[in-house]
Structure formats: C-alpha cells, structure tokens
Amino acid sequence: MAVITSRFADGLAVGADLVDAAEGAIRRALAGLSGPPDLVCFFICGDDPEDVSRAGRRAMETVPGAHVIGCSATGVIGDGQGVELKPAVSAWAASLGGARVTTFALETLRTEDRFVVVGLPEREPDDQVAIMLADPYSFPTDAFIEHSSEVLDSLPIVGGLANGLQGRGSVRLFADGEVHEGGAIGAIIGGPVRVDTVVSQGCRPIGPSMVVTGAEDNVLLELAGQPALARLEDIVSALDESDRELVASGLQIGIAMDEYAERHERGDFLIRGVVGIDPEREAVAIGDVVEIGRTVRFQVRDAEAADEDLYELLDAHMERIGRADGALLFSCNGRGSAMFGSADHDALAVRDTLGPIGVAGFFAAGEMGPVGGHNHVHGFTASLLVFSSGAGDRRVAG
Secondary structure, three states, rough: OEEOOOOOOEEEEEEEHHHHHHHHHHHHHHHOOOOOOEEEEEEEEOHHHHHHHHHHHHHHHHHOOOOEEEEEEOOOOOOOOOOOOEEEEEEEEEEEOOEEEEEEEEEEOOOOOEEEEEOOOOOOOEEEEEEEEEEEOOHHHHHHHOHHHHHHHOOOOEEEEOOOOOOOOOOEEOOOOOEEEOOEEEEEEEOOOOOOEEEEEEOOOOOEEEEEEEOOOEEEEEEHHHHHHHHHHHHHHOOOOHHHHHHHOEEEEEOOOOOOOOOOOOOOOEEEEEEEEEEEOEEEEEEEOOOOHHHHHHHEEOOOHHHHHHHHHHHHHHHOOOOEEEEEEEOOOOOHHHHHHHOOOOHHHHHHHHOOOOEEEEOOOEEEEEEOOEEEEEOEEEEHHHHHHHHOOOOOOO
C-alpha cells in the first residue's frame, strides 16, 4: 500500500515479473497523490539486465506527463521497508506545484589530455538541488562531485551510485523515456520548492581533535606536533576492548568542515577511511588529501553509532523545519541487513522521525550529499533529500 500524502507518495512491489512489479509500484505511488505528478523516481532490483531495462521502459511509459528518472540497484526502499538482493521495484511520485524540473544525462568524452563531462543543463538562479544517479563503472563520479562547485556553484547534489546484481555491465539508468547503460542521469529542481539535505555518516569520534602539522598528499605525518602513528597508538591504547575491536575492523578519520568551530563533535566531520600505516615514517594514510592546518579526529563505526547518528540528525532536522512531506533516501548497500541485521532500518528510522510520508530510494554503491556546504561521495552513509512545507523557500546543504 502506498503512503498517502497530498504531494508525495511511494510504492513498492516485489516479484519476479519486473514489468508487472514496475507497473504496480508506480500505480501505488500515483494513488497517493492528490494531483498529477511532476517528478517520478523509480528503482529496480532484478537478476537480468534486460528484464530491468524492460521494466524501466514500462515505468516511464506509465507516467507520460511527468519527468521520470530511475536506476537499477541491488536493493530498493519503499513502503517503509528495504528489499535486498531479490526482484523488486520501488517508486516515488511528487507533485511539486510551481517548481521546475529539468532532467539530464551525462556522458564522458575524452579529449587529447583529459576527460570532459557533457550534458549538464545550464544553471538557473533559483535552482535548489540536483538529484543524481550514476554508473560507478563508467562515470568519474568522485572527480565530478568534488569539482561540482566549479560548474554548479553551491548547488547541493544528492543521490547514489547505481549497481546491478550482475555487477559491471548490468547497470541501467533511466531518464524521460531513454535507457542508458553508462554515464549518469538526474534532475535539477528549481523554483518555489523547499528542500533540505540530511547526510548521516554513521560514525562516533574517538580521541581528541587534532591539527594536522605534517602531511604529504594523503599521508598524515604529524598530528598536533607529534608523529601521526604515535598519536593514533596513544588513542587506541586508551580505548576499551570493544572499541579496539571496532578500530581493528575498520578505522575512520573525520576531517572538520568548520575550522572555526569551538568544538568538533559528531556530524561536524567529513568521514574518510584510514587505508594504511607506515611504521618507518610513523605515518597514517587516509582516503583523502588533507592540508596542513586542518583539524581531524579519528572515528569508529558500528550499528549502534550509525543508528544513533541517523536518529539524532533526523530529530534535529524535524526540530528545525517542523514538518516533512516527502523524502528520497539513498542508503549504502553496506548498511541494511549487513550492518543492522534488517534491511528496514533506515526506512523505519525515517518514518519514526519524519512521520508517515512518501519515502523511497535504493541501496547504493556510494552516496552523494553535501557536508559542510560542499558535495562529496560517501560510503556507509544514509543520504536524504527532504521536501517540506513552510513559509518561503529554503535550501540547506548539510
């Protein structure tokens, strides 16, 4: 059954006949709207890429009067639940009033000395947000997102890396009647619409915040004037046994987004992985380049920390906006049952905090969303785009 609201609704259908499931999911989502849809998003999990293509075409045919985007995935989210690794389709429909929707399809062309991304629409002054779905095997998503401010200014980008159950070659992207087997697609929403982003990276800080006093590319040489590895060893030695196990299973590091904040706590950092250590140099290698003078703090991630982080951010969001009407949810495929023991966790957390609104999405191979006013690609993250009613329009980049 679709979640019924006046402007946003979702639908979910599970079954081996993907064309039938696509029709059912779209039909359930449309039934929840009080008017015709302006934007429909759908997500398909299926074994055969050709079946996925046929289902996507049928989904787009079902709503000829709306802008429609979608992608393949290894799991989908809708009707307050998640469905992983089995045939299913989720759909999300939105009546956006006077808002403007512009879909796009991006591809990468090679010139003599570089790759160039083409297909991005011209920016409008009142653009609010971009939704983006990308093929991780053919599109340079990390580079595009990290440099998005150069071509999109401060426009937030929210979305996810698509995938298929057969991996490379099985990704399908859909935009306004067209099927794409690579690149990236999406929609820019502009005009009188109120949107916010929530990006939950699911980590808990350990040890103190420290200034980077020595670094070379992605290698931290010194933290607060001492060898980085010595600093890390001191922090780990002070932890209890359970936290040491979390460090051993996958240590993270947070890069503070606001250097001028008096304190740096959960949610104040861009999370990146610790990818190795160099005992000879007493250095720590991380999954990003950090300049000298930046503040960092080591982090751990587990189900409890991820659960607490998502609920805290969603509760704070509701306190700020007062009411939510609909949302798109892009959850890492490393969350769900792998992290929480249930594919439903993130969908239920959104329903618990934002209410019984229209929410759909998929389990992504990487999530896009702004942190500290800048767009990034994340892992093990729940990234949301939340639509709400209120006086005036607002765009908040998380």
